[in-house]
Amino acid sequence: MKNLRDVESELRKHILFSALTPEQLTLVARHSRIVHLVEGEILFQQDQPAERFFRLCSGQIKLSRLSMEGTEHVIEVVHPGQPFAEAVLFMKKRVFPVNAEALMPCDVLAVDSAIFLQILYDSRETCFRLMADMSYRLHIFVNEIDNLTLQNATFRLVHHLLQQIRDCKAETADIELVTSKQILASRLSIKPETFSRILKTLSQQGLLTVNGRTIHIRDVQGLRCFGS
Amino acid sequence: MKNLRDVESELRKHILFSALTPEQLTLVARHSRIVHLVEGEILFQQDQPAERFFRLCSGQIKLSRLSMEGTEHVIEVVHPGQPFAEAVLFMKKRVFPVNAEALMPCDVLAVDSAIFLQILYDSRETCFRLMADMSYRLHIFVNEIDNLTLQNATFRLVHHLLQQIRDCKAETADIELVTSKQILASRLSIKPETFSRILKTLSQQGLLTVNGRTIHIRDVQGLRCFGS
The missing domain is CATH 2.60.120.10 (Jelly Rolls)
Incomplete structure (x- = not known):
């Protein structure tokens, strides 16, 4: 004790x-x-x-x-x-x-x-302080879950893209999506709006560009290192 | 309106x-x-x-x-x-x-x-019901964050291991850790106990075996597909 x-x-x-x-x-x-x-x-x-x-x-x-x-x-x-x-x-x-x-x-x-x-x-005052704390903590947790979910979704998408690259030593690569972005998002269990958010972030970082169903990987090595 | x-x-x-x-x-x-x-x-x-x-x-x-x-x-x-x-x-x-x-x-x-x-x-009764709901939701969120963190850590570790494999077509591979598991865990921002938990899970799934500082990947393709 x-x-x-x-x-x-x-x-x-x-x-x-x-x-x-x-x-x-x-x-x-x-x-x-x-x-x-x-x-x-x-x-x-x-x-x-x-x-x-x-x-x-x-x-x-x-x-x-x-x-x-x-x-x-x-x-x-x-x-x-x-x-x-x-x-x-x-x-x-x-x-x-x-x-x-x-x-x-x-x-x-x-x-x-x-x-x-x-x-x-x-003590009603203690109840209110506790509700304040819990509500604040819930708020933080919702954001944390949102961030972690986004990270996971990013990992899944990056992993999927890297798998499509046949040549291990390639510095750039073009990937043709065989399905629509909606279907790919759903196959990877990513919400469509999250999917778009991720592609936007990756393209802002200069890692890829999206042109219709073609994803041009501008920096394969960079994508491999992404998030690790 | x-x-x-x-x-x-x-x-x-x-x-x-x-x-x-x-x-x-x-x-x-x-x-x-x-x-x-x-x-x-x-x-x-x-x-x-x-x-x-x-x-x-x-x-x-x-x-x-x-x-x-x-x-x-x-x-x-x-x-x-x-x-x-x-x-x-x-x-x-x-x-x-x-x-x-x-x-x-x-x-x-x-x-x-x-x-x-x-x-x-x-209504004190409403306060208590609300605290019950918030406490339940916090509990769920803590678990969700724990799961997502574990998933993320797993992705980072799997990704790190795959990067060490030079031969793209290899079915199995031996990876020698150049640092201790503790240091690797810290480099990948994974808590030591989580690191051990992940290695245990991956070895239970037949994907790898750990022998001191050598990690034997028993199924490279399986590891590539893991979690995707």
Whole structure:
């Protein structure tokens, strides 16, 4: 068992506690603890009352459900820094919807749900600060997902173009699209507007030019290095 | 100006209204409107009181700030489906921190901040439902970001490995890492634990085997197609 200060410092990393005053945080810390699990140890089981919610400090936790036929279905593997079972907190029926099992030795921050909910019930101001934080974080995340999706789509498109170049040593190349740009975009799981955005960026960087269905790669080596 | 039902259907897509009852939603809709902007039109200016917050239905909006020296700094380009200026809602000083300008013709859902805040003040239950929704959405987003980051890291590593293969027609290849795996991971901006996770996945799929600093690519063509 670690001391109160360690627990407080772990709590500060959890998004749900960003809005708490130092006094509220200390109160939560007094009702929280760091749990050590060995490999294979069960943290909680499906349908058990959810009196705590968690953040993984280190290790790996598997969340799984048993199907009606008794086969295990892995819902998620939790990595360090991720909160889990925190959505149950606000649910009417507070039971764990999954099993949680340590895949390796783990340190888990376990927080008392009732104490945290009481703080929110007692202070509308804290609720509003928390909603502000969550709304800000959601905003950041939406942008991050947008950027990452764009990066992934760019990788897929660049990879597809490079695959069409037969001559490994070529410095430039012309690629004739056999289908329309719409169909290619859809085959690469890229939204049409994102597809256009990527081609525009690549051409602004002098890597290629687009002329109808012909894509002229102006700098094959540059395209190979793109984004790496 | 569209009718109330159009506004309500746009509102339902905005995360902040997921928790509202039908009656509350109608009340918000009565105080919301769809604003049409032409290219270059200003929606709001920096330091103006923020009486509304928004969701972009179609088009593109540029959010920018003027620096002390008077040069424009683009903070963000908003794409359809994204909310914006919603974080101001919960702030003490409710003024827009940026300028918003239409980069092309836009449809923007504009919501009255005061009405929405009043609903939250009047109903703790709505606050709790909203916090539940936001916390759930944050959870989903954290996982999505984790997945996308992993995909990106995988693309970067696969791309790096393929670049080391000189013979274009080779079916298998041995790559000697000239640096340690830690240094390579850092050069590719991949966290060491993610790096190991990716190598493990690729070897589980029979694409490669790792032996100290030698990476044996068992299926070059398979690796080329990976993730595309």
